Amino acid sequence: MKPGVWQRLDVIARGLLPAFSVFVLLLINLLPISIPLLSTASPALALMAVFYWAVNRPDLLTATTAFFLGLLQDLLMGLPLGVSSLVLLLVQTGSASQGRFFHNKPFSVMWWGFALVAIPALLVQWLLSSALIGAFLPIKATVISYILTAVLFPIVAWGLARAQNSLLRYV
Amino acid sequence: MAQHGGPQQRIFSPLRTALHRFAFILLIFSAFGLMLLGKADTVLIERIRAASADLVSPVMNIVSRPAASINEITDKIYNLAHLYEENERLRVENQQLLAWQQAARNLSHENARLRDLAHYTAPPVLHLVTSRVIADMGGAYAHSVMISAGSRDGVSKGQAVISDEGLVGRVAEAGYQASRVLLITDINSRVPVVVENSRDRAFLSGDNTNRPLLTFLTADAAVAPGDRILTSGHGGAFPPGIPIGVVSSVSENAVRVAPLFRRHQLEYLRVADYGLQGILSDQRIRQSQAPVNTNDTLLSPDIPTGVGVVPSGPADEELHAKPQKPIGELP
Numbered sequence: 001m002k003p004g005v006w007q008r009l010d011v012i013a014r015g016l017l018p019a020f021s022v023f024v025l026l027l028i029n030l031l032p033i034s035i036p037l038l039s040t041a042s043p044a045l046a047l048m049a050v051f052y053w054a055v056n057r058p059d060l061l062t063a064t065t066a067f068f069l070g071l072l073q074d075l076l077m078g079l080p081l082g083v084s085s086l087v088l089l090l091v092q093t094g095s096a097s098q099g100r101f102f103h104n105k106p107f108s109v110m111w112w113g114f115a116l117v118a119i120p121a122l123l124v125q126w127l128l129s130s131a132l133i134g135a136f137l138p139i140k141a142t143v144i145s146y147i148l149t150a151v152l153f154p155i156v157a158w159g160l161a162r163a164q165n166s167l168l169r170y171v
Numbered sequence: 172m173a174q175h176g177g178p179q180q181r182i183f184s185p186l187r188t189a190l191h192r193f194a195f196i197l198l199i200f201s202a203f204g205l206m207l208l209g210k211a212d213t214v215l216i217e218r219i220r221a222a223s224a225d226l227v228s229p230v231m232n233i234v235s236r237p238a239a240s241i242n243e244i245t246d247k248i249y250n251l252a253h254l255y256e257e258n259e260r261l262r263v264e265n266q267q268l269l270a271w272q273q274a275a276r277n278l279s280h281e282n283a284r285l286r287d288l289a290h291y292t293a294p295p296v297l298h299l300v301t302s303r304v305i306a307d308m309g310g311a312y313a314h315s316v317m318i319s320a321g322s323r324d325g326v327s328k329g330q331a332v333i334s335d336e337g338l339v340g341r342v343a344e345a346g347y348q349a350s351r352v353l354l355i356t357d358i359n360s361r362v363p364v365v366v367e368n369s370r371d372r373a374f375l376s377g378d379n380t381n382r383p384l385l386t387f388l389t390a391d392a393a394v395a396p397g398d399r400i401l402t403s404g405h406g407g408a409f410p411p412g413i414p415i416g417v418v419s420s421v422s423e424n425a426v427r428v429a430p431l432f433r434r435h436q437l438e439y440l441r442v443a444d445y446g447l448q449g450i451l452s453d454q455r456i457r458q459s460q461a462p463v464n465t466n467d468t469l470l471s472p473d474i475p476t477g478v479g480v481v482p483s484g485p486a487d488e489e490l491h492a493k494p495q496k497p498i499g500e501l502p
Binding site: 027029030031032033035036038040041042063064067070071072074075076077078079080081082083085086089093125126128129132133135137138141142144145 | 191194195198199201202203204205206208209210216219220223224227230231234235238239242304305306307308310311312313315316317343351353358359378379380381433434435437438
């Protein structure tokens, strides 16, 4: 039986979930929260989501999508253009090629994997941003940002896994 | 996606891999292309940034409200816990302020009379636009916030942004209904300042830490921890006399300033339109770049230098006549 128009639209809408979830996390990153620590260094929420989807559903969050989500992050956060695009693109491509390694393994393995991937990702972001601005940015903020990113990953991954199980089971 | 198999897979699979690899290389190059484009800092990039702020501002406007109310609740709990000490502190402060009020009244009378005697020209009236902070681009790489006012409310690039405590930053990009404010702690921020007591001039340069640096300070400048720092008004970008911060540390090679505002508690900000276009206006930049007679440029000779001096000259009057005109539509 051929799928109807609505069915196909439904599949397309569900297929957009990964990209949309990264967008929502970007907006959450922008929320003004009155915690002193978070205003100097915030967790890289978009990085977590891009890693998660690249490992679990690389077909739904492609390299091109990661590139444009990075561009959006740079535009919204006032960062030097192109840096986040490059970082998210590299993380997507690198994680998607190693995705098989994480399948059927306990979650802690994926957590360790992310903690490892996030180090070069944030380092590249720091180096390129410093180079484009023309002065070394304080590394302390990047280190705090890394720790927050690594520690908060399970929470974000749990949310994304819930969404994946409920909406993307048959897509 | 469903699993495919059969002869189609054998033909298309290598082709698809090649295409993916090509797309990947293309994307890498476009990322570096974007970096170059961003570095060139064209008006185009600025407009795209402003448009992206406009794009998310309706969502952020709604979503930031619950966040603000949660902040209010935590504030209330904190205040309840510190009620007694706060009351004691305020009692002492009130006594001091009453004494200051008397002094201020005497001085303002004296000032008014002296102004009458000297036929003093009053500085231009400050036009303020109040707006809410709807997003905080907190991070290790940039210090800026988004506010819910744009060109529709008369906000334009380069205007000073003030909180209850003092100067917060300047408008980096103004969209139609939202703008991005570059905080004075950002690494790209430079503000001409003056030390309140010694009247030494300097620049307040952000370096992405919470304590910006005082740079271009003369060697014989007398600066000590606790000195207040105000905007000097040089360059016409900011109104003079806005408090910015207090000198927090003085060492051999760096004087650091603690800003008066607390970033995580910014909620409502005021954008000050001083009637001056500032050194950051596109028109001035364009005119300074145009290969015309140097006497015609609006740079150095017409930049207001005194406190409250209005820039004069026919070209500047033209600027004042069209303050609301959006950037880029000028001939």
